[in-house]
Amino acid sequence: MLQINHLYKNYGKFPAVQDLNLHIPRGDLFGFVGPNGAGKTTTIRMVCGLMLPTAGSIAINGVDALTNLREIKKQIGYVPDFFGVYDNLKVKEYMDFYGSMYRMNSFEVEKIMNDLLELVNLSDKKEVYVDTLSRGMKQRLCVARCLIHNPALLILDEPSSGLDPRARVEMKELLQNLKGMGKTIIISSHILSELSEMCNSIGIMNHGKLVTAGKIEDVMGSVFGSNRMIINVSSDMEMAERMVKEQAGIRVESVGEKEIRIVHSLSEQEIAQMIARMIGSGVIVTGFHQQEGSLETLFMQLTGGESGDET
Amino acid sequence: MRLNPIVKKDIRVQARSMKIAWGLFAYEAIMALVFFLAMSVFQVENSYGGTNIYSQIVMLYPMLAVTQIVILVVVVPVITASSISGEKERQTFDIMMTTSMTPFSIIAGKVTTAMIQGLFFVIAAMPIMALAFVIGGLSWAYLLWFLLIAMLVSLFSASIGICCSALCKKSIVSVIMSYGIYVVFVVMTCLPNILYLLFGYGSGSDPLTIGMFVVLLFYLLNPVYYLVEFFMWTMTGISGAYEMFSEIYDDLSLKIPFNASVWHYGWMTISTLLFLLVSFLFLLLAAKKINPISKGRARKLVQQQMQREMHG
Structure with a gap:
């Protein structure tokens, strides 16, 4: 058009x-x-x-x-x-x-x-x-x-x-x-x-x-990729954080009260094994999922943090 | 015939506003004032000189007509000078420019609106003007001539106003600029004559020569002289143009060709055509100015693009 x-x-x-x-x-x-x-x-x-x-x-x-x-x-x-x-x-x-x-x-x-x-x-x-x-x-x-x-x-x-x-x-x-x-x-x-x-x-x-x-999904995918994860933890956060940091191929992005955000280069199987080890060590993992980028994050990332009036 | 949408919209919008009512009130009030002033002068002259008041009433015509022309010259540029800049200030101009209307039809619409508004005033004052014809004994044809002159004055003033409106961003600046251009027209067309009399005469040569003949032709574009010629002929049957040029012919020991009537109508026709041409040029300039993408510039850009593609 x-x-x-x-x-x-x-x-x-x-x-x-x-x-x-x-x-x-x-x-x-x-x-x-x-x-x-x-x-x-x-x-x-x-x-x-x-x-x-x-x-x-x-x-x-x-x-x-x-x-x-x-x-x-x-x-x-x-x-x-x-x-x-x-x-x-x-x-x-x-x-x-x-x-x-x-x-x-x-x-x-x-x-x-x-x-x-x-x-x-x-x-x-x-x-x-x-x-x-x-x-x-x-x-x-x-x-x-x-x-x-x-x-x-x-x-x-x-x-x-x-x-x-x-x-x-x-x-x-x-x-x-x-x-x-x-x-x-x-x-x-x-x-x-x-x-x-x-x-x-x-x-x-x-x-x-x-x-x-x-297309929005293509742009998001190209910027964020599919290697960002959020792991929800409800107890023993310190141990969970230590175990994640010890795992090769993972970089911890942020640690919240009940979640850890990571960027990884692992396969799905390796991620599953790491989660299993965390559960085996007594950490209560309530969930883990792919981190989806928002348009706001995408915009901030691509424009170097410059925002408009209402961004 | 399809009416220009801008004319239809503008007339409708203005007819609903109080501005037009107050404008007509002010116009009629000025006309009434001039009328009573003239009548009081006639009465004083009549009581001292014992002349017939009816023969003096004919003088109402030039007095009222000139008043109306002056008002048109003042008011019409104000209407058009704020028309394009007003659309820009209101931020409706961009929308207008994305429609199928061409820049020239937008300009023509605005000018036609201003002319119609001017004619509203003139026609509203016709009953007062008619007194000079009924009692004074003037030919009714002069009333029609006056209407045509008023239309020409409106067109000329409107075209200057619209051109300034297209050139300026602020309405007030364009109004001032319009009056400035009017003054330039009056002064610049007299200037060659003044310079010739000053320097041509001072250098020893006779001012009444062929050079002077050419210099006087500049008056064809002088709005004030145009009205002088018209009213002088109407009231006295004397043509200013004929008188000016017969002096030159006399000086060159030649007999002036044609009679005064031919000179008058010839002068008025050429002058009218020149004013129409200048008005059209102002309209073209305004249309060119508001056109963001002129054909020439777009074509040039496309050619540059093609050359760039060919070279690399």
């Missing part, structure tokens, strides 16, 4: 985006994460045709975005991070305005508007003035607006910023519905817990470079 090749953007001498290569397949819900100033918004603006790259190419559905901008605009729905409204405009007029900007007539807009307002749960607000809506409602209306011309690719820049928890949940549900409808969605966000629940693939940017990108 979206293919970015060797994309660069410099602001004067400052490189905002450097050699960005990215492929997002059709139907993906792609989470674009990175600390503030990493180059996410710059990349999004270049994809939307709001900014000319310094070098590189962007293609949407195989169509070059730079030379066929008019065609590309029909395929993109863009929701910016800040939702500006016009005073004295009703919800239905707002939708009609943007529909007519895509050369749709009032009849066509009316037909699709009802479905979209129902999708974003604003059917009963058609006659309400936009500036009187809550922030969450405005954000959902903005999503409905960007769908008015039935684009294949939705790009949302920080869609949940400034929303209350309830509005965030509603937004998440809405995006999952859209994914179910086969839309390709790119979300730039700081709220990593939400992204990890919603997205099936991610890209992490730092200092203008794409650090990693791909």
